[in-house]
Amino acid sequence: MNNEKPLVSFILTYYNQPVQLLCECINSILALSLGPCEREIIVVDDGSRVSPMNGLMQYGDEITYVRQKNGGLSVARNKGIDMAQGRYLQFVDADDHLLQVPYEHCLDLIRHDDRVDMVMFDFTSDSATASGYRDADVMTGSAYMLRHNIHATACGYLFSRMALGELRFTPGIWHEDEEFTPQMLIRAERVVATDAKAYFYYKHKGTITSRDDAESKAKRFDDIRGVMDRLQYLCDRVPQNDRVALQRRLAQLTMDYIYQVIVQQRSQQALDTCIEELTAKGLFPLPDRDYTRKYKWFRTMTNTRLGRTILLNTLPLLKRER
Numbered sequence: 001m002n003n004e005k006p007l008v009s010f011i012l013t014y015y016n017q018p019v020q021l022l023c024e025c026i027n028s029i030l031a032l033s034l035g036p037c038e039r040e041i042i043v044v045d046d047g048s049r050v051s052p053m054n055g056l057m058q059y060g061d062e063i064t065y066v067r068q069k070n071g072g073l074s075v076a077r078n079k080g081i082d083m084a085q086g087r088y089l090q091f092v093d094a095d096d097h098l099l100q101v102p103y104e105h106c107l108d109l110i111r112h113d114d115r116v117d118m119v120m121f122d123f124t125s126d127s128a129t130a131s132g133y134r135d136a137d138v139m140t141g142s143a144y145m146l147r148h149n150i151h152a153t154a155c156g157y158l159f160s161r162m163a164l165g166e167l168r169f170t171p172g173i174w175h176e177d178e179e180f181t182p183q184m185l186i187r188a189e190r191v192v193a194t195d196a197k198a199y200f201y202y203k204h205k206g207t208i209t210s211r212d213d214a215e216s217k218a219k220r221f222d223d224i225r226g227v228m229d230r231l232q233y234l235c236d237r238v239p240q241n242d243r244v245a246l247q248r249r250l251a252q253l254t255m256d257y258i259y260q261v262i263v264q265q266r267s268q269q270a271l272d273t274c275i276e277e278l279t280a281k282g283l284f285p286l287p288d289r290d291y292t293r294k295y296k297w298f299r300t301m302t303n304t305r306l307g308r309t310i311l312l313n314t315l316p317l318l319k320r321e322r
Contacts, residue, residue, distance in 0.1 A: 007110070008158070009040040009086030013076040014094035016048045019055035021095040021202075026059060028097035028200075033104060036062070040086050043094070044068065046076040074169035074176045077154070081168065084161065087114075091155045095202055101129045102196035106158050109135065109192050117141070117163040117188035121156060124197035136193040141185030142245040144193065149252065149292065150185070152177040155199055163187045170230075173223040179230060182249045186242040217264060221257075228253055228283065248291055254283045255298050263316045271312055275302075 010029050014022055022043070029041055041063040045051060047070030056065055068079060077091060088110060092098065106119045118141060136144075144150070154177045167183055169176045185191070211217075228250060235246045261274045278284035286299040301307035 004037065006040040006086040007034060007038045008088045008090055008107070009042060009080075009084035009161075010090050010092055011077060011080030011084060012041065012043045012092050012094050013046060013073055013080070014043055014048060014052060015046040015070070015073075015076070017095040019052040021097075022052055023055060023058075025092055025094055025097040026056075026063060028100065029092075030062065031100050032098070032107065034107070040064070040084065042066070042080045042083055044076040044080045046070050046072065072172060074171045074173065078168045078171070081164070087161055088158055089161055089164065090158050092199075093155060093201070096155070097200050099124070099127070099129050099198050099200050101131065102133065102198035105133050105194065105196045106198050109194065110158065113138075113190075116190050116192055117160040118184070118191045119158040120144075120150075120191065120193040121158070121196050121198040122194075123151070123153070123156060123199045123201055125201055125203045126197075127200060129197065133194050133196040135195075138190050138192055140241075141188035141191045142242045144191050145182065145185050145245040146241075146248055148193075150181065150249070152181045154180055154184075155201075157181070157184065159184060159188065163189070170227075173226060174220055175224050175227055178224065178253060179227040182231060182246055183234070186238065186245060221260070224253070224257055224260075225277075228257065229281070232281065232283065247287065248289070250283070251287050251289065251291065252295070254278060255286060255295060258284075258302060259298070259315065262312055266312070266316050268309070268312060271308060275308070 012022070012025055026041060026043075029039065032039070043056065043063055043065045045065065045067040047068060051067060053065060056063060064083065066079065066083065068076070080091075081089065102121070106121050109119050110116050116138070164184065165187060167180070167187065169180050173179075231246060231250050231253070235243050235250065238246065258271075258274060258278070261271055265271070275284055285303055286295075288299070290296060301311055
């Protein structure tokens with residue numbers, strides 16, 4: 001009996017998507033150059049109205065299927081993490097899939113250096129794939145986050161189970177990746193970023209975080225404020241290098257939060273309340289840092305009431321024109 005752990009555990013979270021897309025996702029993993037003992041495919045059905053099991057019978061022992069009471073994406077992913085046996089973990093939404101050639105490049109990076117804790121790759125909604133990928137030098141996750149903007153989506157990272165440790169997603173919230181990914185990065189001592197577009201996503205997805213009703217908007221704002229609070233709490237309890245990196249990420253989240261208040265609520269009162277709350281928490285004014293040109297511009301504009309008024313009267317119009 002072979003007791004060696006798989007190289008990668010693929011955790012597929014499924015909830016009411018077309019079974020055909022789930023099968024395409026599984027097929028994209030089976031097409032990779034990983035033998036049966038090198039891969040583990042875990043499908044976590046988060047309480048779908050109809051189980052996809054009939055469509056999955058064709059895969060036999062190639063997959064592990066588990067069905068649970070609906071608890072949300074965080075709970076489903078945590079279930080997958082707890083079940084996974086692989087040295088590395090990869091999240092895939094069940095209606096997306098991996099692109100074989102560029103993802104093989106990501107696998108090669110961990111095959112050639114098993115000390116790598118995380119591979120960061122890119123997304124695309126174009127099935128055409130390019131060759132000749134550029135990889136950045138190996139650095140710590142904190143160093144990378146300090147120098148670059150990051151995409152929060154956890155599906156864009158192939159990461160070590162050992163580096164993950166006891167970190168899990170916070171149940172019951174939206175924007176769970178915004179909290180999880182920065183914490184995963186500060187745990188990663190050896191990170192490789194590649195421009196390989198290895199993950200195919202569908203643009204047409206209608207997610208819960210895109211709902212436009214008042215209750216959903218309120219939950220989005222409440223949840224992202226909670227994420228910011230917990231990251232701010234963490235900032236005061238980690239080593240200096242990690243703290244500085246997290247502070248950059250927190251400043252970016254604060255900037256985006258103010259932007260969303262402006263374009264979604266379009267209210268001077270709501271914006272004033274937002275600024276007061278952020279000021280009380282020490283998150284405003286935005287730190288005087290040269291993170292990006294956009295950040296410097298937004299910081300300058302939000303520093304004065306006149307600038308905030310200009311943003312309030314222009315940003316919603318610009319968003320609508322897009």
